[in-house]
Amino acid sequence: MGGIYALIAVGLSLQYGVGRVLNISHGEFIMIGAFATFSLYTVFGISPLVSLVICGPVLFIIGFLIHRTLFQYLRGTSESEGAFADSSLLASFGLLFIIQNIALIIWKADIRGYSYLDSSVSIFGALFSANRLVALLFAVGISLAFYLFLTRARLGKAIRAAAEDPGTAQVMGVNIHRVLAICFGLGALMAGFAGVLISMMYEMQPTMGLEYTIIAIIVVVLGGLGSITGSLIGGFILGLIGSIVTYFDAGLSLIAYYVIFILLLLVRPTGIFGK
Amino acid sequence: MDRVKVISNRFFLPGLLLFILILLTTMPLFVQPYVVILLTTIIMYIILTLSWSIFSGPTRYISLASAAFFGVGVYVSAMLGQVLPLPVVIAVGGLVSLMLALFIGLLTLRLRGMYFIIFTFGVSELIRHFLLWWETNFTGTVGRWVVAVDHTTVYYVMLIIFMMALLAAYLVRRSKFGLALQSIGEYEEAAVHIGINVTILKTLTFALSAFFMGAAGAIMATRWTYIDPQIAFNPLFSFMPVLMAIFGGIGQLYGPVLGATIFALLEEVLTTEFPYYYMLLFGIILIAVILFLPGGLVGLIQRWRRGGLEG
Numbered sequence: 001m002g003g004i005y006a007l008i009a010v011g012l013s014l015q016y017g018v019g020r021v022l023n024i025s026h027g028e029f030i031m032i033g034a035f036a037t038f039s040l041y042t043v044f045g046i047s048p049l050v051s052l053v054i055c056g057p058v059l060f061i062i063g064f065l066i067h068r069t070l071f072q073y074l075r076g077t078s079e080s081e082g083a084f085a086d087s088s089l090l091a092s093f094g095l096l097f098i099i100q101n102i103a104l105i106i107w108k109a110d111i112r113g114y115s116y117l118d119s120s121v122s123i124f125g126a127l128f129s130a131n132r133l134v135a136l137l138f139a140v141g142i143s144l145a146f147y148l149f150l151t152r153a154r155l156g157k158a159i160r161a162a163a164e165d166p167g168t169a170q171v172m173g174v175n176i177h178r179v180l181a182i183c184f185g186l187g188a189l190m191a192g193f194a195g196v197l198i199s200m201m202y203e204m205q206p207t208m209g210l211e212y213t214i215i216a217i218i219v220v221v222l223g224g225l226g227s228i229t230g231s232l233i234g235g236f237i238l239g240l241i242g243s244i245v246t247y248f249d250a251g252l253s254l255i256a257y258y259v260i261f262i263l264l265l266l267v268r269p270t271g272i273f274g275k
Numbered sequence: 276m277d278r279v280k281v282i283s284n285r286f287f288l289p290g291l292l293l294f295i296l297i298l299l300t301t302m303p304l305f306v307q308p309y310v311v312i313l314l315t316t317i318i319m320y321i322i323l324t325l326s327w328s329i330f331s332g333p334t335r336y337i338s339l340a341s342a343a344f345f346g347v348g349v350y351v352s353a354m355l356g357q358v359l360p361l362p363v364v365i366a367v368g369g370l371v372s373l374m375l376a377l378f379i380g381l382l383t384l385r386l387r388g389m390y391f392i393i394f395t396f397g398v399s400e401l402i403r404h405f406l407l408w409w410e411t412n413f414t415g416t417v418g419r420w421v422v423a424v425d426h427t428t429v430y431y432v433m434l435i436i437f438m439m440a441l442l443a444a445y446l447v448r449r450s451k452f453g454l455a456l457q458s459i460g461e462y463e464e465a466a467v468h469i470g471i472n473v474t475i476l477k478t479l480t481f482a483l484s485a486f487f488m489g490a491a492g493a494i495m496a497t498r499w500t501y502i503d504p505q506i507a508f509n510p511l512f513s514f515m516p517v518l519m520a521i522f523g524g525i526g527q528l529y530g531p532v533l534g535a536t537i538f539a540l541l542e543e544v545l546t547t548e549f550p551y552y553y554m555l556l557f558g559i560i561l562i563a564v565i566l567f568l569p570g571g572l573v574g575l576i577q578r579w580r581r582g583g584l585e586g
């Protein structure tokens with residue numbers, strides 16, 4: 001689970017840390033990823049791993065367009081950074097309602113699920129279910145690839161520059177609107193990937209998004225607002241804690257998250273890796 | 276020109292207010308029960324939005340803990356409803372929420388901006404999940420029954436809480452207290468430097484706003500008769516007041532009231548007319564308002580008035 005939390009959180013971190021959009025509809029993109037995979041698998045028999053390649057880019061384009069139209073307009077009309085943060089938060093609520101309703105119309109309110117790689121694999125004598133292993137491998141792989149992209153690629157550097165100081169980045173020749181839209185798109189892409197992987201292991205329903213959004217927010221705060229590396233590590237830490245708590249009492253895991261989260265905010269609000 | 280406007284305003288506004296109050300008080304005598312129930316819901320949202328804006332309006336600390344205070348009121352009502360008379364239950368509901376707000380307020384003094392928003396949301400979600408876990412593991416039943424009260428009584432109690440909240444909001448705005456709150460919202464460091472005790476002020480106002488939310492929760496529980504943590508601490512009760520207040524416009528006292536009324540009506544119409552598409556329409560309207568009405572309805576009215584005077 002840690003790997004998936006990391007993916008979700010990195011997506012949100014990109015949108016908030018760089019674009020200053022606390023995207024409450026983040027979980028809805030996860031939900032779309034999960035349901036699209038479900039449909040592709042049950043209707044066309046396309047393997048969920050192939051869906052990764054389909055859902056990711058499609059969601060990227062959707063996210064890119066949403067930012068280009070909606071959030072860019074809001075950014076232009078807002079008086080200050082703070083005003084933009086508030087209005088974009090509200091706008092993302094609007095998105096949440098819209099996306100969730102569309103999903104409800106297409107897929108109905110039922111809980112869905114399918115089985116894929118439902119066998120168990122033994123590694124060093126311990127039993128793991130195959131789909132979880134595959135999901136973990138992919139989550140780690142995507143995270144690593146993304147980390148390399150951010151640190152090595154030219155666009156990745158532009159993104160980090162925009163996160164540090166949008167104004168200066170723009171002066172230095174970064175097309176800020178394009179970079180921010182790409183960040184939002186990448187956030188949606190990450191959410192889509194996470195959704196595909198989640199659909200392999202868990203059941204889904206159109207209202208599942210908000211829960212994942214909340215987990216993502218917790219992880220992002222855990223790692224430090226705006227720190228993308230922090231979100232990666234925070235995701236793994238939270239996933240680990242979740243697994244340990246679930247071992248004792250499954251009902252307590254969400255409570256444990258919130259307790260950690262609240263204590264952290266009180267003791268060290270900048271997060272583990274914050275400045 | 277100006278004097279004419281001042282005089283007409285002085286008589287017009289209180290007159291309108293009085294008229295609306297009389298209308299609201301006599302309403303149950305001549306309308307169907309359905310309308311009374313609908314009005315109760317609308318007034319509940321108005322109370323939540325208004326009390327939210329008592330604290331968050333001037334200070335610009337966006338609180339997402341409304342559901343926590345509301346839910347606490349609901350649960351007080353469920354636990355004490357059988358033993359205590361209704362007015363006492365409501366007062367206790369308000370007071371317990373007030374205590375919780377004092378506690379949260381003292382904890383969150385160091386947090387600001389996004390951290391405050393997330394923290395308040397975290398607290399209310401923590402309470403919800405903890406109660407859910409507690410009820411399934413120790414009480415054995417997730418839900419509880421609440422002593423039912425007839426619709427008209429619920430309506431009047433709600434109306435009284437609303438008037439109290441309105442009065443409190445008005446007094447806070449008009450007092451030195453409100454001015455100090457405003458200065459916190461403008462520039463907190465400066466407020467500290469001119470000798471305002473920011474800590475106590477923020478905590479007290481937060482507690483005051485929580486009191487009305489708790490009271491509203493306590494009476495609402497008696498209308499629902501069955502409650503569980505998912506109903507009482509529904510995160511929507513945290514989000515709705517924020518959306519409604521911004522929809523109405525935070526700058527003026529009537530903004531949140533107007534926003535809550537129209538929003539709640541809209542929700543009712545959309546859910547009954549378009550049960551499958553209402554969230555979609557809701558979302559579109561929300562985004563449209565954010566894009567084209569940045570000052571909320573109040574901003575629109577003010578712009579229209581100014582335009583009217585010029586023309």
